[in-house]
Amino acid sequence: MVAPFVFSGGRVGTAASAVRGAKLRSVYGIMKYWEKFKSHKERGEWVELQFMAAAAQRRFAVSKPWGDTKPYDVGIEHQANYLRIQVKSTTMRSGAGYLCQFHPNHQRKQDYSLKEIDVFAAYVIPENVWYLIPAALLLGKHRKWIAMLCPLVPPKKKACYCWEGYRENWELLKRSRRELLEWRLCAPR
Numbered sequence: 001m002v003a004p005f006v007f008s009g010g011r012v013g014t015a016a017s018a019v020r021g022a023k024l025r026s027v028y029g030i031m032k033y034w035e036k037f038k039s040h041k042e043r044g045e046w047v048e049l050q051f052m053a054a055a056a057q058r059r060f061a062v063s064k065p066w067g068d069t070k071p072y073d074v075g076i077e078h079q080a081n082y083l084r085i086q087v088k089s090t091t092m093r094s095g096a097g098y099l100c101q102f103h104p105n106h107q108r109k110q111d112y113s114l115k116e117i118d119v120f121a122a123y124v125i126p127e128n129v130w131y132l133i134p135a136a137l138l139l140g141k142h143r144k145w146i147a148m149l150c151p152l153v154p155p156k157k158k159a160c161y162c163w164e165g166y167r168e169n170w171e172l173l174k175r176s177r178r179e180l181l182e183w184r185l186c187a188p189r
Contacts, residue, residue, distance in 0.1 A: 102146065
């Protein structure tokens with residue numbers, strides 16, 4: 001008889017089952033929870049829920065437009081302000097950090113505009129970190145389609161750090177649309 005033990009996930013198993021599991025993991029690797037989604041759309045819906053929960057936890061009033069017809073994913077209300085948030089996510093590790101893309105999905109024919117979106121909320125899933133970036137910094141004349149987020153090691157280029165001021169910057173959601181548009185003036189180039 002083999003003595004049972006508890007896995008870190010709370011399941012009871014035996015030493016023999018742990019050895020079999022270790023052999024399987026060494027052959028196939030461990031599937032990370034974000035890899036279990038069937039599609040990018042499904043993962044995107046989950047990330048939107050994560051954002052809404054994180055914002056509500058910080059006492060923001062959260063709303064979700066019905067369907068997929070609006071160019072933004074979530075509305076945030078704070079006092080007299082209503083901000084339109086486009087939620088993005090990444091698991092794409094590249095060199096010193098994670099690359100996050102800021103372009104519309106394939107179903108949307110037009111690019112985003114500052115008349116439709118006020119803030120991008122980018123979730124770096126493996127690090128459980130949010131970046132709240134004014135849309136004025138990513139859209140417009142100096143359009144940025146991709147950004148390096150969450151540097152894990154000192155990057156070779158100083159520009160890789162330019163988004164760190166927006167890491168977990170939930171206070172940004174207390175700003176007005178006008179204040180967010182003025183952020184363009186100090187945008188990293």
